[in-house]
Amino acid sequence: MMNINNKKELENLLSDYKILHKKVKDFEILGNEEEANKYKILIARIDNAIDSLSEKEKAIIELRYIEGMGRQSWKLIAESLYISNTRCHVIKNRALESIIKLLGGYKNGTKTV
Numbered sequence: 001m002m003n004i005n006n007k008k009e010l011e012n013l014l015s016d017y018k019i020l021h022k023k024v025k026d027f028e029i030l031g032n033e034e035e036a037n038k039y040k041i042l043i044a045r046i047d048n049a050i051d052s053l054s055e056k057e058k059a060i061i062e063l064r065y066i067e068g069m070g071r072q073s074w075k076l077i078a079e080s081l082y083i084s085n086t087r088c089h090v091i092k093n094r095a096l097e098s099i100i101k102l103l104g105g106y107k108n109g110t111k112t113v
Helices: 007-015 017-029 033-051 055-067 074-080 085-103
Strands: none
Touching (some): 007 055, 017 033, 017 055, 033 055, 055 074, 055 085, 074 085
């Protein structure tokens, strides 16, 4: 896993959200509970951070990264939320900054700062 200190790292992590869940299952199957627990902690922290966002911020993050795995177009997201593409990016950036504040300085589920 990685330290989450900038938007690009966070965007990559959020795009891999569904993969994180698969890794938990894989480690559990292999009997590696320690690694599975590290991913569970990270997933819980991501979930808590997303839950702390406003409804619009949460919708944008979920549509782009969680459901869209980083591939959903900004135009479609903006249209589905009845906002401009520019406004969508402003809200996205604000949401990412909020999540970074909550996750920043964490590596493998433990605080490093």
